[in-house]
Amino acid sequence: MFKPVDANPDFSKLERETLERWKKDGIIEKYLHKNDESKKSFRFLDGPITANNSMGVHHAHGRALKDFFQRYYNLKGYKQRFQNGFDCQGLWVEVEVEKEMGFNSKREIENYGLANFSKACRRRVDKFSQVQAEQSQRLGMFMDWENSYYTMSETNNLYIWHFLKECQKQGWLYKGTDSMPWCSRCGTAISNHELSDGGYQIVKHESVYVKFPIKGKKGESLLIWTTTPWTLLANVAVAVNPKFDYVKVEVEGEKDTLIVGRSRLQILGKKYTVLAEFKGGKLIDLEYDGPFDKLPANRKVEHRVISWDEVGEEEGTGLVHIAPGAGHEDFELHLKYKLDLIAPLDENGIYQEGFGDFTGKSAHKVKNEVFTSLKKKGLFYKTEWIEHSYPCCWRCKEELVFRTTSEWFIKVTPEFRRKIRQVNRAVNWIPVHAGKRMDDWLKNMGDWPISRQRYWGLALPFFECECGELTVVDSKKELKKLALEPRKVDTLPELHRPWIDGIKIKCPQCGEVVERITDVGDCWLDAGIVPFSTVKYLEDKKYWREWYPFDFITEYFSQIKLWFYTTLFMSTALEGKAPWKTVLATGFIVDEKGEAMHKSKGNAIWFDEAVEKMGADVMRWIYFLSPASHSDAKLPFxxxxxxxxxxxxxxxxxxxxxxxxxxxxxxxxxxxxxxxxxxxxxxxxxxxxxxxxxxxxxxxxxxxxxxxxxxxxxxxxxxxxxxxxxxxxxxxxxxxxxxxxxxxxxxxxxxxxxxxxxxxxxxxxxxxxxxxxxxxxxxxxxxxxxxxxxxxxVKPKASILIEKMNRARQIVELGHSGRKEKGVKVRQPLAGLTYFSNHPRLESELEALIQKELNVKTIKYEREEGELRVDLDFNLTPDLIEEGKVREITRQIQVLRKSLGCKFNDLVRIYFHGDPDLVALIEKNQNDIQKEVLIADSIQSFKPNILGKEVTINQAKIWLGIEKR
Ligand SMILES: [Zn+2]
Ligand SMILES: [Zn+2]
Missing domain, CATH: 1.10.730.10 (Isoleucyl-tRNA Synthetase; Domain 1)
Structure with missing residues (x-):
């Protein structure tokens, strides 16, 4: 006997019971080790989930998919590792801990104490890695939970030290200055790859058009435009496109004549007269007065017009304001043209000394003061509100500024770029265009800025001596060898700040005492090293070779510039090949209307709620059947x-x-x-x-x-x-x-x-x-x-039977639509059906199925060229009509049986009363009816107070009643 099956299953409850049973019977343990002796292996690498919050349904999608392919290969008998990973360091953890503590600046963290702060970060990771593990189990994931990896582990951090040392050996590691996107709340540089995932938001800004008077040409000004008025205090140049046409115009109500791009004249918004027209090349090297030349910081700056092919005709005035201290491209132009550099902001986004009334004010808050100052000087033309995509902090969402800072970089040499692109071409990318996207990124990526001015992260093992020597430590052993007090290294509780900051070394070159730089590493180093750190690359090469490179990874499409990129980068650097063979880049979850889910929009769905209301199997079914599980399509949920x-x-x-x-x-x-x-x-x-x-x-x-x-x-x-x-x-x-x-x-x-x-x-x-x-x-x-x-x-042969069955089903469909057209229900038997087909006649067994489905007495076949068609005989004889009525009565009794809650083998008693013809009909067909609907006996009478109803059959009425016997 099989256990009886519940007619109204509560899937969520069944799932919780099943989880208990799996635990009790040790199913997961047996599953994990099922193929330990197998010769075939499937090498999967789990991209770490940030152990920072409870899971959302978007996390569950990716994680279910990972579990899916591991299950598939486990059923197929492949030996596997089932190691889950947690990402534990970096800004995302720090910012959440700050929120938890009510902090909003680095000063507050420092007052709280770095040791306390690091401990709080670790506590948060410990808590949420536990929560996520439990949620994942509820989702049905079978993993080796006890052996999860954590990117905050000493092992993982030391592997990155090793990687950085290798970079230094190659001559790739350097400290450089650049104008970087900067979060003034978090007080740290942000890299381009970090901006790639949700780093841009649509923001409204009040942009401004400003006049720059040309030196030596009285009454003539360049007209420029900017969406970031605060950067005007750092202006040193104006860029024009030498190939574009520019005009000198007289504008109604303006004292000065203005220079603008010819294709941008519409921005003037006033009547104008064109006085002259010329190519942009003619403007180059003109000098002009800057808008804030009186400020001490700007006094020695020389402003001039430079040539830049990137100046476009789509927005602004065709003349671009250049502030090398406040923009990455501007900074590059500064290098190219040896322009002056004004770096106005400190790490909190505040104007430094030398900016007059602006000193001590936040760049985010000076817009109106800038406008007032421009008006006073007669340089203001107009303002205009615009909505545009603007870089924001990927963690705290604050709008970024650009700031010139010294950062550590890994250089991307032309050879390395060629190599990594070549390595990428060997990868099986799903969908294919994900590989193309990766190639575009690799083609254009700049050097990798790896330093962050934060606390809870990889301690960059860089010791910079005044003699010029840079010592990069690659292991604890080396640290101990170089340390001033080697015993202190042994007692380090962990390799994080502030503890690691206490270790000083002796410069191997000059013997001076050197401190570690205080920066921590980009958190994508942490996740990028896992193809090595999780499979014992440094400790056990044999084991590592058994599992590297990985056969398969899967993450969201947006990981192309993040985890996919950093794992590829680090593996190419260390081993000259890709760390994985197949990458599945998946789509992202949207709500049922197709809109992105946001906590703030109120349409986000939490995992716990979803899994209890829907059940994990239903969630998984939605996930897996969506094209988003095989491409970057949207996944409505x-x-x-x-x-x-x-x-x-x-x-x-x-x-x-x-x-x-x-x-x-x-x-x-x-x-x-x-x-x-x-x-x-x-x-x-x-x-x-x-x-x-x-x-x-x-x-x-x-x-x-x-x-x-x-x-x-x-x-x-x-x-x-x-x-x-x-x-x-x-x-x-x-x-x-x-x-x-x-x-x-x-x-x-x-x-x-x-x-x-x-x-x-x-x-x-x-x-x-x-x-x-x-x-x-x-x-x-x-x-x-x-x-x-x-x-x-072997592949099953094309089946003639399946083809025939398809034809039979097609005949049934045609028959049903024929009946529908005539309004004749299937309950009414018909005398016959003929099907016309250019294929041979179907087997009688199949014809019998058609007859039964369509309720016809006979079936005929005629060969005919052309499409399959069906002809039904709608002539109703008295016998057929009577049979139809009997069927209808039978059906009505079935309905009553259901309403009474009968099991299908319960016997019942039937009462009937009404139209004499129908009564006679029931009596005549009693045997057939009884057999069909399991009636013990039937009585011709009305019985009050039992379940019953009056039904109409071909205009005649009869009352039917039912009770259990
Ligand atoms: Zn931030
Ligand atoms: Zn030295």
Missing amino acids: GFHLADEARRRFHLILWNVYKFFVTYANLDDWKPAKKNPSELKLRLLDKWLLERLDQVVWEVTQNLDKYDAAAAGNLLEGFVINDLSTWYVRLVRDRVSPSSQDKKDKEVAYHVLHQTLLILCRLLAPFIPFMSDKMYKNLTGEPSVHLSSWPKLK
Whole structure:
């Protein structure tokens, strides 16, 4: 006996019970070690999740997908590592801890004490890595949780030291000055790759048009435009495009004549007269008066017009204000043209000494003062509000400024760029254009700025001596060797600030005492080193070679400039090859309307709520079947979609399973090892098994290409269209209690049982809970996750039977639409059907299925060229009409049985009363009706106070009542 199946399953509850059972029976442990002895291995590397908050449903998508492919390869018998990773260092943790503590500046952190702050960061990571591990288990992830890696570990940090030392050996490491995007709240530089993921926001700014009087040409000014008025205090040049046309114009109400790009005249917004026209080249080297020349910091600056091909015609005036201390490209122009450099801001975004009234004020807050000052000097033209995409801090969302600072960089040499691009070309990118995107990034990437002026992060092991010697320490052993007090190294509680800051070394060159620089590392170094640090690259080369390079990784598309990039960079630097062979870059979650989910918008969905309301299997089904699991498409997600998925798939599958268990139990059927040849399969049975073979083959093919979406859609199609709405529907009569053919019942049970078992194994990676629940009940084995993937040695041949069945189903469809057109219900039997086809006649067994589905007495075939068509005989004889009425009465009794809550083998008593013709009809057909709907006896009378209803059949009325016997 199989355990009876619940008609109204609470999937979430079933999942929680299953989790308990897995734990109790040690299923996960057995799963992890199932293939330890296997010769084949599947090498998966988990990109670390930031252990900083509870999971959102977007995290769950990526994590479910990782679990999915590990399950697939585990069923296929591949040895694997199941190591989960947590990302633990960097600004994201720091900013959350600051919020927790109510801090809003670096000063507050320093007052609190770095040791306390680092401990608080660690506590947060410890807490949320635990939370995320529990949530992931609820999602159905099977991982080796005890052996998770943490990027804050000493091992991971020391591996980065090693990497940095290698960079130094190659001559790639240097300290340079640049104008970098800078967060004045966090007090740190931000790199371009950090800006790539959510670093830009749409912001409204009041831009300003400003006049710069040309020296030696009285009454003539250059007109420039800027969206960041604070940078005007750092202006040193104006750039023009030498190839563009410029004009000198007289503008209504303006004293001075102005110079603007000819294609930008519309920005003037006033009447104007063009006085002269010339190429931009003519403007080059003109000198002009800067807007803030009186400020002490600006007194010696010489302003001039320079040439720049990047000046565009799409916005502004065609003349670009250049402030090398406040913009990256401006800084490059400063190097090229040896322009002056004014660096106005300190690390908190405050004007430094030398800026008059502006000194001590925040760059974010001086807009109106700048405007007033310009007006006073007669340099103001107009302002204009604009909405544009502007860089913001990826962590705290504050608008960034640009600031000239000294940072540490890893140089990208032309050879390295060539090498890394070549390495990238060997990677199997899914989708293909992700690889192209990576190549674009690699082609254009600048040197990698690796230093951050923060606290909880990798301590950069750089000791810079005044003699010019830079010592990069690559291990604890080396640190101890160089340390002033070696014993202090042994007692370091960890390699983080502030403890590490206490270690001083003796300069190997001059013997002077040197302190470590205080900067920490870019957190993408932490995650980038894991292809080495997690597989013992430095300690056990044999082990490392067994697992590196990795076969497969998957993350969001936006990781191209982040984790994909830094792992590729570090692996190319250390080993000259890619750390992974296949990369699946996936899409991102949106709400049901297609809009991005945001906490602030109120449309974000938390994992805990989702998993309890929807169930993990439903979530996973939505995730996997979306094209976003195989490309960078959007993934719509929400509670309505969950209800829809559950109705469309999970409940249909559950009902097939329930149907099988209920009937098989009723007949006390037990699975027995049967040779299929002993069973007399009908064509319908053979068809289902052939379809199943096809599905196994195609699903496997798709999963070998990492396409869970295609595989899932095939499985859903099979369960809904083939198994549920065709096979189960047609097999119902064969297994019903009124059927006496025991042998045929056994065949049906066997086929259904086999099909369900294979389905469970195919579905195990998709819906690990439900598939296991079903499999355990159907087999008595402990878990589907300890079984194996259904294997087909060769591709199934094109099936003639499947093709024929398709035709039969097409005939049925045509028949149904023919009936619909005439308004004749299927309950009304028809005398006959003829189908016209250019294919040979179908087997009588298939024709019988068509007859039954369409309720026709006879079926005829005629050969005819052209499209398949169907002709129904709608002439109704009195016999047919009578049969139709009997069917309708039978159906109404079935409805009553359901309302009464009858199990399908309960016996009932029927009362009937009304139209004499109908009464006579029931009496005449009593036997047929009784057999169909399990009536014990029927009585011609009205009985009050029982369940009953009046029904109308062809205008005549009859009352039907029912009670349990
Ligand atoms: Zn910030
Ligand atoms: Zn020295």
